[in-house]
Amino acid sequence: MSGYDDIPFFDDDDPALKKTPAPGPRSPAVPSAAGSGSTAGSTGGIAARAMAARDAHRTPDYLSGLNPEQREAVETLDGPVLVLAGAGTGKTRVLTTRIAHILSLGRAYPSQILAVTFTNKAAREMKERIGLLVGGAVEGMPWLGTFHSIGVKLLRRHAELVGLRSDFTILDTDDVVRLIKQIIQAEGLDDKRWPAKQFAGMIDTWKNKALDPAQIPEGDARAFANGKGRELYAAYQNRLKTLNACDFGDLLLHPIRILRTNPDILKDYHQKFRYILVDEYQDTNTAQYMWLRLLAQRSGRRPISPLEGEMPGRAEGGIPSDAGARTPPSVGSADISPSRGEIGSGTVNICCVGDDDQSIYGWRGAEVDNILRFEKDFPGAKVIKLERNYRSTAHILGAAGHLIAHNEGRLGKTLFTDRHDPEDGKVVVHAAWDSEEEARAVGETIESLQRPDRNGKRHNLNDMAILVRASFQMREFEDRFVTLGLNYRVIGGPRFYERLEIRDAMAYFRMVCQPADDLAFERIVNTPKRGLGDTTIRNLHDYARARDIPMLAAASDIVETDELKPKARKALFDVVADFKRWSALLETTPHTELAEQILDESGYTAMWQNDKSAEAPGRLENLKELIRSMEQFESMRGFLEHVSLVMDAETNENLDAVSIMTLHSAKGLEFETVFLPGWEEGLFPHQRALDEGGRAGLEEERRLAYVGLTRAKRNCHIWFVSNRRIHGLWQSTMPSRFLDELPENHVEVAETEQSYGGYGRGGYGQSRFDKQEPFQNAYATPGWRRAQQNKTDATRDNWGSRSGHAVERIGYGESGPRARTIEGELVAKSTTTEPSRFAIGDRVFHLKFGNGNIAAIEGNKLTIDFDRAGQKKVLDGFVERV
DNA sequence: CACCGAAGCTTTTTT
DNA sequence: AGCTTCGGTG
Numbered sequence: 001m002s003g004y005d006d007i008p009f010f011d012d013d014d015p016a017l018k019k020t021p022a023p024g025p026r027s028p029a030v031p032s033a034a035g036s037g038s039t040a041g042s043t044g045g046i047a048a049r050a051m052a053a054r055d056a057h058r059t060p061d062y063l064s065g066l067n068p069e070q071r072e073a074v075e076t077l078d079g080p081v082l083v084l085a086g087a088g089t090g091k092t093r094v095l096t097t098r099i100a101h102i103l104s105l106g107r108a109y110p111s112q113i114l115a116v117t118f119t120n121k122a123a124r125e126m127k128e129r130i131g132l133l134v135g136g137a138v139e140g141m142p143w144l145g146t147f148h149s150i151g152v153k154l155l156r157r158h159a160e161l162v163g164l165r166s167d168f169t170i171l172d173t174d175d176v177v178r179l180i181k182q183i184i185q186a187e188g189l190d191d192k193r194w195p196a197k198q199f200a201g202m203i204d205t206w207k208n209k210a211l212d213p214a215q216i217p218e219g220d221a222r223a224f225a226n227g228k229g230r231e232l233y234a235a236y237q238n239r240l241k242t243l244n245a246c247d248f249g250d251l252l253l254h255p256i257r258i259l260r261t262n263p264d265i266l267k268d269y270h271q272k273f274r275y276i277l278v279d280e281y282q283d284t285n286t287a288q289y290m291w292l293r294l295l296a297q298r299s300g301r302r303p304i305s306p307l308e309g310e311m312p313g314r315a316e317g318g319i320p321s322d323a324g325a326r327t328p329p330s331v332g333s334a335d336i337s338p339s340r341g342e343i344g345s346g347t348v349n350i351c352c353v354g355d356d357d358q359s360i361y362g363w364r365g366a367e368v369d370n371i372l373r374f375e376k377d378f379p380g381a382k383v384i385k386l387e388r389n390y391r392s393t394a395h396i397l398g399a400a401g402h403l404i405a406h407n408e409g410r411l412g413k414t415l416f417t418d419r420h421d422p423e424d425g426k427v428v429v430h431a432a433w434d435s436e437e438e439a440r441a442v443g444e445t446i447e448s449l450q451r452p453d454r455n456g457k458r459h460n461l462n463d464m465a466i467l468v469r470a471s472f473q474m475r476e477f478e479d480r481f482v483t484l485g486l487n488y489r490v491i492g493g494p495r496f497y498e499r500l501e502i503r504d505a506m507a508y509f510r511m512v513c514q515p516a517d518d519l520a521f522e523r524i525v526n527t528p529k530r531g532l533g534d535t536t537i538r539n540l541h542d543y544a545r546a547r548d549i550p551m552l553a554a555a556s557d558i559v560e561t562d563e564l565k566p567k568a569r570k571a572l573f574d575v576v577a578d579f580k581r582w583s584a585l586l587e588t589t590p591h592t593e594l595a596e597q598i599l600d601e602s603g604y605t606a607m608w609q610n611d612k613s614a615e616a617p618g619r620l621e622n623l624k625e626l627i628r629s630m631e632q633f634e635s636m637r638g639f640l641e642h643v644s645l646v647m648d649a650e651t652n653e654n655l656d657a658v659s660i661m662t663l664h665s666a667k668g669l670e671f672e673t674v675f676l677p678g679w680e681e682g683l684f685p686h687q688r689a690l691d692e693g694g695r696a697g698l699e700e701e702r703r704l705a706y707v708g709l710t711r712a713k714r715n716c717h718i719w720f721v722s723n724r725r726i727h728g729l730w731q732s733t734m735p736s737r738f739l740d741e742l743p744e745n746h747v748e749v750a751e752t753e754q755s756y757g758g759y760g761r762g763g764y765g766q767s768r769f770d771k772q773e774p775f776q777n778a779y780a781t782p783g784w785r786r787a788q789q790n791k792t793d794a795t796r797d798n799w800g801s802r803s804g805h806a807v808e809r810i811g812y813g814e815s816g817p818r819a820r821t822i823e824g825e826l827v828a829k830s831t832t833t834e835p836s837r838f839a840i841g842d843r844v845f846h847l848k849f850g851n852g853n854i855a856a857i858e859g860n861k862l863t864i865d866f867d868r869a870g871q872k873k874v875l876d877g878f879v880e881r882v
Numbered sequence: 883c884a885c886c887g888a889a890g891c892t893t894t895t896t897t
Numbered sequence: 898a899g900c901t902t903c904g905g906t907g
Binding site: 120148170172247248249251360363364469470472529531645646647662665683687688704726727 | 883892895
């Protein structure tokens with residue numbers, strides 16, 4: 001994206017609505033220009049190409065490969081459509097084909113299609129795939145993007161309506177927290193007692209629900225800073241306005257405000273967007289929902305959602321002015337004129353695609369309810385279920401389907417497949433003693449898969465993934481794979497753009513492009529060290545606030561006075577001069593060159609060159625990489641915009657490596673073989689999800705399990721361990737209730753792993769497990785039995801639940817406090833501090849570490865000197881006095 | 883301003 | 898336990 005000084009309201013390839021002339025060099029060519037006006041690098045005219053494709057075949061190629069349901073989803077263009085697309089049923093294919101179909105029928109120009117995704121990755125993939133269908137890359141779809149990137153686009157056009165300039169800055173989480181901290185301090189509050197981070201989280205939650213400071217619940221407002229929550233939120237919004245800045249939430253909320261309060265603008269967009277498509281609808285939060293409803297709203301239709309209140313204007317019905325009636329200039333055929341009739345007559349051509357069973361972001365504000373309510377929201381909606389799965393074996397689908405059936409409140413889909421290969425293996429459940437053994441065994445399995453089979457075929461590491469519930473689980477696998485020399489890649493680690501040096505460099509660039517960006521200023525004014533300490537900055541800050549000017553401007557003024565000590569004054573003078581010089585170069589110097597110049601002249605590069613720490617060379621390398629990545633952009637501004645919205649870090653695809661990632665980041669991906677470790681109560685389902693989310697939390701965890709299972713195409717291996725170290729404490733764990741929810745006919749239990757139960761023999765003295773026969777199956781492990789025992793106990797005691805599952809807090813022995821119930825579901829035992837049943841000096845026995853003496857007691861945590869294993873901290877739930 | 887010890891975290895993640 | 902962040906001291 002280029003600079004935003006000159007933002008056409010309408011897109012250049014949209015002749016029907018065209019108002020602004022002069023397409024920029026990179027602008028998509030208008031359809032008429034295809035073949036003549038478009039340059040080699042340009043990819044304009046996709047409508048024309050799509051139509052050519054249509055003309056060439058009676059039944060277009062792109063439709064022929066679809067199954068009947070998919071085809072219906074693609075071809076039902078009029079009215080609201082909800083596509084319930086189960087995992088692996090061709091969701092993306094439907095979306096992209098639908099767009100290609102609309103284009104090819106000439107129903108709309110590319111710029112008249114609004115297509116929204118959640119992630120940049122999804123948007124990118126869709127663009128690519130539409131390009132494949134239509135031929136060539138699709139830059140001609142200006143309104144295909146994430147909620148946020150489209151929000152930015154809207155907002156840049158109408159910024160002044162919410163008191164911003166169109167060159168507003170987008171703050172990331174880090175900036176936001178720093179800003180809030182300042183505000184908390186400015187209110188004279190203790191920022192220790194009232195952490196900025198926490199408040200940032202609260203604001204985020206409110207914004208997900210589209211709540212203004214005035215609208216937040218009284219209880220929420222009271223919950224922070226002695227009732228100052230509302231005040232602080234308002235102060236924060238004010239500050240943002242002064243800074244000419246937005247946070248991520250505002251990228252949705254400001255457009256909502258604009259569309260609500262400006263009926264004429266809303267009307268323009270109604271005319272403009274003939275088709276709306278939404279991906280992953282189950283993940284929309286309230287704000288996104290409202291945004292969509294506004295844009296999908298059509299005349300003659302009363303607002304349906306109470307959330308929205310009365311819609312402004314648009315009471316009269318009618319065809320949208322003359323827009324659709326105009327003949328597109330010189331395309332050569334009148335029939336590509338976007339057809340009309342249904343548009344504006346009350347029909348909403350919105351198509352939402354999603355899967356309620358894969359809703360896993362409730363914790364960050366997604367409302368599954370949005371998808372469950374679709375038919376009420378859009379009366380007359382056609383609901384199409386895609387249940388034919390093209391990804392997984394019948395066993396995997398059977399296991400996943402049986403598991404997810406334990407959830408209530410689903411729309412209800414059952415995936416099926418035609419594929420019934422007797423060679424296909426069942427889902428395998430494995431037991432391991434502890435997480436170390438789990439990692440070792442998974443590593444062995446991977447190595448054996450990697451060896452050529454009897455047909456000489458090797459299983460690529462790229463086709464395998466380990467999907468964990470929580471990121472701390474990754475380390476054990478990494479350690480093991482390093483030992484084995486097995487390639488792996490961790491997906492979703494720390495991001496490039498979040499690194500310290502990158503953020504510093506970006507702050508410099510931001511200052512040059514947006515001199516009013518005080519947060520950037522404060523970040524780098526004394527980086528590298530220039531002798532501009534706290535006192536000077538505070539001084540400057542007050543000066544700027546008093547005059548209501550940006551800090552850089554204040555600095556420029558203050559160095560002319562004698563308010564500062566000579567040393568600081570000189571240093572500040574130099575900084576000001578630097579920025580003035582760089583800003584002047586902005587229009588004339590190539591941006592990558594300027595960027596380098598800035599980092600050099602500011603002394604930032606030198607700072608790291610002089611740094612002797614181990615990470616300094618890496619940081620310098622990252623800075624180089626940063627400059628390199630700037631080359632793909634037209635301007636520094638365009639680059640900044642990209643970075644603020646796209647925080648992706650790219651992975652090297654050439655390496656054959658096992659992927660390690662969380663279940664959350666696995667959504668949308670598929671692998672030949674999937675490993676699902678850590679299926680233990682407390683970890684998965686996660687204790688906190690249960691504690692905080694109750695029954696709903698449990699169901700979301702179950703959906704997460706479903707997502708995990710359905711990532712697998714061919715093989716799926718689930719693991720659970722009996723002992724796991726969490727926060728440095730060894731805890732004994734029970735198999736996950738989800739294991740119990742798998743159907744026996746699709747699941748097999750692995751033969752006892754050689755070391756399971758053999759650990760005691762290995763070195764820790766006697767273990768209870770040693771005395772037992774190898775378990776015939778995992779359902780016969782002590783942990784499992786204990787779980788079953790617990791279950792029956794619970795039922796007998798009337799602690800049971802509808803689904804009859806008892807729950808035990810990890811590491812808590814039978815003596816622990818009673819479980820509590822939420823909505824009738826036995827959910828958790830809360831930790832209480834009871835007097836310890838142990839005393840210092842007691843001789844105790846621990847399953848893993850053997851015998852030892854208690855050295856210290858701290859609540860329920862015991863420090864024990866073990867005879868063999870040395871000093872360890874363990875929970876008292878699992879040692880016994882001897 | 884730089885260094886060090888104490889203290890506070892520790893589910894999932896996008897934009 | 899292990900990491901980051903904060904605040905105090907030299």
